[in-house]
Amino acid sequence: MPVSSPISRINDFVVRFANVNGSGSASANELFARAVLRMGVPVSPRNIFPSNIQGLPTWYEVRITEAGHLGARGGVDMMVAMNPQTWDKDVASIEPGGYLFYDSTKPMPSSKFRANITVLGVPLTAITNSTYTDPRQRQLFKNIIYLGALSALLDMDPKVIETLIGEQYKGKEKLLSSNVHALHLGRDWALQNLKCPIGLRVQKSDKVGDRIFIEGNSAAALGAVYGGATVCAWYPITPSSSLADAFTSHCKKLRHDPATGKAKYAIVQGEDELASIGMVIGASWNGARAFTATSGPGISLMQEFIGLSYFAEIPAVIMDVQRAGPSTGMPTRTQQCDLISCAYASHGDTKHILLFPEDPHEAFDFAAQAFDLAERLQTTIFLMLDLDIGMNHRLCRPLHWDDNKQYDRGKVMTAAALEAGKDFGRYLDVDGDGISYRTYPGTHPTKGSFFTRGTSRDRYARYTEEGPAYADNMQRLLRKFETAKDLVPRPLQANAQKPTKYGVLYYGSTSPAMDEAIGMLEALGHQLDRLRIRAFPFHSSVASFVADHDFIYVVEQNRDGQLRSLVVNEIGIDPVRLVPILHYDGTPITARFIAKAIGDHQDQLKVTPLRKVVS
């Protein structure tokens, strides 16, 4: 093995904690991430966990990044190896020159280590066993003890961690002091027995600003509260369950009548995803704002209802926290793999609206907006989250709400309008935008009622199997889809410093890795214009962006290039010009991956003039 000098870096490295799930490590690890953040240094943590409750390996990765690169980086500079089960793999994954932190209570054979890393042993078990007798305490405090040792090794301010512990155990003095005590046990041992600090250091900075630290699922749930959702029907499925849980806890705080204590919302855990979407459609049909949260398998189950929503034109909001498919796939791994199954969900000719938030901030905005769009367009709106955004804390811009904003309830004919004699045809295109007026049940004693059905009908909602009436309706649905293009969030373009014939399309959770990769590619001399797609159907600027470039890289996290397929299909572009850059092993896409994949392509595209070769 080549000899590597120890990595020496300040505020720019990756620490990975290898734990056993159910061991209580998650809160200590999160405390570590928050402490770095409180020191003014941006972090990007990621949970890598199994579909299991206790006993299987789990990892928590913290990227410490003064430059603010919030995508996964790839590679590990320091491994906190607390799981013997994954030891070999964990040790092997450390970058040359990196650090291995481990529990040195039991001696390990030298074959278990590597020559080109720095090994930092702390006898964690010995310390805990000599201090605590209760087995559960031993387990929990061991985590805080390694955090204390890390604080010394990485030159972190212990006061910051103490403050965080203080906030966590506010009012529980005994727990507070025992946690602080454990922290210092570890810290003091490291200071006395190891050379502190090591080459990796956290130094106070001011790069966090007013940003907040929140999980995408929680932000989306909060968006649903602000967006006026009153009915949530859902069925537990990883990685979306925490979204419904978050909606429940946000509502408990924000949606009870202060005088009576009554709830201004209804949350029902359905018996399955079919019931969940059925309740959403029933509630929306009846004029409430309703949503469900699910993942890929749930989308599969909801197909028939989604077709009903499209054809009978009933609003619905589905928050799809994507995970790796197909079938049960990898339930705790991330992908962007439901684009096709959502965009064209259900049998027959259908097209649906998808929103692609890049982070929790946009998850909040788009979640709230989804309800306006659903009611305006009277159809299903998919909020396309994924596990990477949904289940990880992400540093993002603070959430914002404009108090002057009013909900767009769409075209709803009121009792007064009906009374005034306004012609009501449920499927009549009065404004030429493909969107018809609807009435809520119970509006007027004699006017405005109609029979909602999934079968074909005429403009006045009367059952018909006449071909022209059916085709007329299908054409109107297409006009409505056209209208949607200007209502959904527009793509955001960023151009290279110099004019270029190469472009990149990307979306959703790929965003932070893409931003970082652009910097890496520019350093290598590759100029690329970027367009971040934020919704389907595509705004006209997507077609012009593609037209303006010779080659477009389409970067996404699935095997089949699903966004690329949508672009080819909906805009009618020669597929040869769209180069797929695909990452789909279930881990979040990294800047290193993107930069290498695009860099390799760019090199291939470089044509060396023949006369240079022969001369």
Added chain:
Amino acid sequence: MTYVVKPKFHHPELPKNSLGFTHRDYEGKVSTLCAGCGHDSITAAIIEACFELSIEPHRVAKISGIGCSSKTPDYFLGNSHGFNSVHGRMPSVLTGANLANRDLIYLGVSGDGDSASIGFGQFAHCMRRGVNMTYIVENNGVYGLTKGQFSATADRGSKSKRGVVNSESAIDMVSIALQLGASFVARSFSGDKKQLVPIVKAAIEHQGAAFIDVISPCIAFNNHSGSTKSFDYVREHNEAVNYLDVMVGRAPIHVDYAPGTVELVEQHDGTTLALRKLNAEYDVHDRLAAMTFIQHHAAKGQIVTGLLYVESDAADLHGHLNTVPAPLNTLSEKELCPGSAALEKINAGLR
């Protein structure tokens, strides 16, 4: 499908209810079902029940699944919103609608294929949840629109029109509803209007999950000898335990039946049902006894009809969820959106 427009004029002397509506105001389009279909009798019973209860027609939401029975909401209450949803999924759609607006009356119309076969799960779970609704299963034991296949309520040993004998055991919807916690359970027969109309009325007034299994023979595919859902068979094997005679208002009721045969049943909302008992031992408040009674008579080949169970102080889903009295669909941003100041506080807590 034929489409017939019903003439709008009617006899000027048609009786009116307390709201001034006539029967005609509760009718819908002309039925497209087969002549003599039991379902049309149920439609007539629903019309009669709503007329007699003086319900404002537009305050009813009628929701169905798919099948012959699920088409019927088009044939009654033409001024109500109707929703012919997805096969077997009426219960979830209705549950959602009910959550959105607790002030409407919810009528769920389904069939045996819709509720006992494809939608058995949804039927079960909406009963468990106690959704305030009237759930009517128009039960003919057969698939009509697809021409005569058995449904899950077809009795074992019964013969299809094509001569096939059903080898699978039947699902008894009322027994299941009782077990799942429905707070109002009844069974009736489409051919017995006298029994059916008051049951529908009582179910509508009931504040909770009310389930009615109505045996409704299929004239086209399940009315032959060998069928256990034919008019003849049901008439011969019907064991009516009671009749609801009057079901009105919230005031004391005078009933002129011989003492000992009439029982007054209080409902949670203050309405009173007068129950004319045909079987002296039958107790409509005893869930367990009802289940045993039904099973006991089923073993003898008898179909027990009447009001089988009612829970006087039933609770509904809104009660469980502690929702505000105002329908959720009437709340605006003023009531729903916590505003920017609350969001600033949330932001501060996330740093």
